[in-house]
Amino acid sequence: MKRVKINTLLASDEQIEKVIVKGWVRTKRDSKEFSFMELNDGSCLKNIQIIADSKLENYVEISSITTGSAVSIEGRLVESPGKGQKWEIHADKVDVISIAPEDYPLQKKRHSDEFLRTIAHLRARTNKYGAIFRIRSEMAFAIHKFYNEKGFRYLHTPIITGSDCEGAGEMFRVTALDPSSVAKAGKMDFHSDFFGQEANLTVSGQLSAEMFALALGDVYTFGPTFRAENSNTSRHVAEFWMVEPEMAFCDLNGNIDHAQELLKYLTKHAITNCSEDIALFTDFVDKELRKVLETLINEEYAKISYDEAVELLIKSGKNFEYKVVNGNDLQSEHERFLAEEYFKKPVFLMNYPKTIKPFYMRVNDDGRTVAAVDLLVPRIGELIGGSQREERLYILEERMEQMNLSKESYWWYLDSRRFGTVPHSGFGMGFERLLMLLTGVSNIRDVVPFPRTPGNIDF
Ligand code: 4AD
Numbered sequence: 437m438k439r440v441k442i443n444t445l446l447a448s449d450e451q452i453e454k455v456i457v458k459g460w461v462r463t464k465r466d467s468k469e470f471s472f473m474e475l476n477d478g479s480c481l482k483n484i485q486i487i488a489d490s491k492l493e494n495y496v497e498i499s500s501i502t503t504g505s506a507v508s509i510e511g512r513l514v515e516s517p518g519k520g521q522k523w524e525i526h527a528d529k530v531d532v533i534s535i536a537p538e539d540y541p542l543q544k545k546r547h548s549d550e551f552l553r554t555i556a557h558l559r560a561r562t563n564k565y566g567a568i569f570r571i572r573s574e575m576a577f578a579i580h581k582f583y584n585e586k587g588f589r590y591l592h593t594p595i596i597t598g599s600d601c602e603g604a605g606e607m608f609r610v611t612a613l614d615p616s617s618v619a620k621a622g623k624m625d626f627h628s629d630f631f632g633q634e635a636n637l638t639v640s641g642q643l644s645a646e647m648f649a650l651a652l653g654d655v656y657t658f659g660p661t662f663r664a665e666n667s668n669t670s671r672h673v674a675e676f677w678m679v680e681p682e683m684a685f686c687d688l689n690g691n692i693d694h695a696q697e698l699l700k701y702l703t704k705h706a707i708t709n710c711s712e713d714i715a716l717f718t719d720f721v722d723k724e725l726r727k728v729l730e731t732l733i734n735e736e737y738a739k740i741s742y743d744e745a746v747e748l749l750i751k752s753g754k755n756f757e758y759k760v761v762n763g764n765d766l767q768s769e770h771e772r773f774l775a776e777e778y779f780k781k782p783v784f785l786m787n788y789p790k791t792i793k794p795f796y797m798r799v800n801d802d803g804r805t806v807a808a809v810d811l812l813v814p815r816i817g818e819l820i821g822g823s824q825r826e827e828r829l830y831i832l833e834e835r836m837e838q839m840n841l842s843k844e845s846y847w848w849y850l851d852s853r854r855f856g857t858v859p860h861s862g863f864g865m866g867f868e869r870l871l872m873l874l875t876g877v878s879n880i881r882d883v884v885p886f887p888r889t890p891g892n893i894d895f
Pocket residue numbers: 601602639640641642663665671672673674676678680681818819820821822823862863864865866867868869
């Protein structure tokens with residue numbers, strides 16, 4: 437007989453004479469005649485209650501079952517007289533697969549997030565983290581579903597690259613050179629390295645995606661990206677996933693409409709397909725979450741220019757830690773003020789000064805700003821960063837010169853502006869920040885299975 441998952445059993449319309457479930461015991465209590473176990477197999481948030489009669493032949497062994505132990509149960513699925521559960525299983529057979537000793541760390545019902553980070557290899561066995569990682573899985577699927585329905589092609593951009601897309605120089609080096617021979621030589625000799633030149637882990641798949649948008653039309657990448665920025669904040673990790681659509685024949689407005697459509701679709705998908713797990717967060721993690729999600733779905737997102745935002749921030753009279761200066765990048769406190777307090781909904785910020793943005797963004801007619809767009813959302817700040825791309829070869833070359841970028845190493849990128857160049861646009865959405873937004877989880881370390889941050893790569 438085949439094992440059935442608990443989510444399937446709990447959705448059953450009828451009693452079942454014989455079922456097999458396997459999972460881990462969350463809690464157990466014994467009475468004189470029975471042993472009651474709450475069993476979870478990770479298929480859903482809910483446990484199923486198992487009732488084992490003391491007449492079972494291995495009842496002594498059953499009595500020794502502890503929290504965290506793994507068991508296989510054969511029995512009858514019957515209606516439960518208990519509150520809050522439709523079904524329970526009356527066991528005919530209890531096989532102990534393994535007993536967890538008393539030092540199993542998840543004995544209590546509640547543990548702090550900080551503690552659970554120190555046992556990241558076990559935390560998915562708690563209600564909260566089980567829910568987070570089921571939602572993470574479902575939302576990755578939803579992203580592919582959205583783009584598949586819209587006729588976008590899925591592109592695998594390289595993880596190891598020779599170019600720095602964002603030009604911020606926050607890259608992890610990839611090398612096959614032996615550190616001791618590098619030390620002996622006193623320098624890295626890239627010519628003798630694996631690729632014969634410098635190589636890094638990608639910070640964004642954008643430049644490759646642009647090449648394919650100019651061939652396949654609408655494409656997206658969705659994969660891991662890496663940043664060696666030493667910012668120990670609750671919104672940065674060194675390894676994160678990014679969704680990056682890139683669209684040919686699309687301007688900044690088309691880009692913005694697409695971003696709004698994507699976020700609304702994903703929020704609806706989460707509410708429809710992860711309702712039980714989302715409810716855990718609306719009930720226990722963030723009382724405002726339901727409202728936030730409704731706003732994401734129902735409201736038109738605000739749109740303002742960078743200049744307007746700066747003016748708003750200065751007029752707000754708020755005492756920010758970092759002073760607001762036109763020409764400087766906005767800090768997360770500024771971004772959050774705009775989304776959280778001022779607009780109380782997501783806000784698109786457009787047309788930033790070109791001096792604070794990468795070389796590939798399209799220069800506006802004013803010559804001072806570029807067709808950039810960031811989407812700022814309540815509680816997190818920047819969720820999306822993107823732009824219309826500079827499609828005019830001479831302006832792009834000029835920008836690269838101004839920014840001291842080598843035209844030789846970007847020769848292939850420049851080729852795309854020589855051969856059939858067209859207006860095109862795209863953006864990157866941080867997948868972890870999306871998950872924070874949808875769950876109300878306030879630390880990015882808690883939505884990544886095994887987070888990588890400065891000084892931390894234990895698991
Ligand atoms: O704004 P960013 O740097 O944009 C790019 O990389 C563009 N090349 C994307 C594109 O146009 N195709 O990053 C995009 C998003 C940010 O808005 C943020 O959500 C997320 O990626 N992000 C991070 N998430 C977690 N940890 C970090 N260290 C992140 N850095 C960026």
